[in-house]
Amino acid sequence: MTIADDLRELIRTVPDFPKPGIRFRDVTTLLAHGDGLRRSVAGLAGLADGLDIDSVAGIEARGFIFGSALAVHLGLGFIPLRKPGKLPVATIGEDYDLEYGKARLELDPTLLKPGQRVLLVDDLLATGGTAVAGTRLLRRAGGVVNSAVFVIDLPELGGAGLLAEMEVAAQSIVGFDGH
Numbered sequence: 001m002t003i004a005d006d007l008r009e010l011i012r013t014v015p016d017f018p019k020p021g022i023r024f025r026d027v028t029t030l031l032a033h034g035d036g037l038r039r040s041v042a043g044l045a046g047l048a049d050g051l052d053i054d055s056v057a058g059i060e061a062r063g064f065i066f067g068s069a070l071a072v073h074l075g076l077g078f079i080p081l082r083k084p085g086k087l088p089v090a091t092i093g094e095d096y097d098l099e100y101g102k103a104r105l106e107l108d109p110t111l112l113k114p115g116q117r118v119l120l121v122d123d124l125l126a127t128g129g130t131a132v133a134g135t136r137l138l139r140r141a142g143g144v145v146n147s148a149v150f151v152i153d154l155p156e157l158g159g160a161g162l163l164a165e166m167e168v169a170a171q172s173i174v175g176f177d178g179h
């Protein structure tokens with residue numbers, strides 16, 4: 001059994017959440033499994049191996065869990081991309097569409113230095129709207145974003161292609177057929 005097969009079994013699928021027709025890939029069952037969590041972070045570190053990066057950026061909320069664990073694993077700092085109204089300082093923001101709604105991400109641009117090479121991390125890549133918004137924000141703040149890593153990809157939703165159009169190479173550990 002591969003690491004992907006192993007981890008896939010730990011991810012719970014919940015039909016019709018948060019809307020009818022969505023098959024929600026729920027990572028809470030993976031997070032609650034000590035060895036599953038350790039192997040997911042090790043898997044992300046394997047995908048990041050050889051990438052030339054200075055920091056890790058993670059997307060609220062589920063991307064914070066994997067992103068901060070990966071940053072600690074790699075000995076790098078963590079940059080949070082936050083949902084609206086959470087940061088206590090001036091922010092830049094990007095609105096985007098999700099598989100099941102609309103959302104916005106915000107960033108404190110002073111957290112990055114010009115030319116800082118940032119690896120984007122999230123739990124799941126679906127349409128790619130979230131990761132594209134995160135990439136735009138980090139680039140607006142002077143960051144260089146060439147790579148993104150995810151625990152899960154839903155390839156039929158086309159997120160990796162959208163990121164490729166922005167010259168961001170997406171890699172993931174587990175793929176799920178369908179959406």
Ligand SMILES: O=P(O)(O)OC[C@H]1O[C@H](OP(=O)(O)OP(=O)(O)O)[C@H](O)[C@@H]1O
Binds near residue numbers: 124125130
């Ligand atoms: O590729 P996309 O179509 O943009 O979808 C992927 C995003 O959707 C989920 O986040 P959600 O906004 O549900 O937030 P959460 O992490 O706070 O649950 C997931 O954690 C990704 O961030």
Ligand SMILES: Nc1ncnc2[nH]cnc12
Binds near residue numbers: 022098127
């Ligand atoms: N199908 C899905 N399951 C979990 N998170 C998601 N984010 C976007 N689509 C999702």
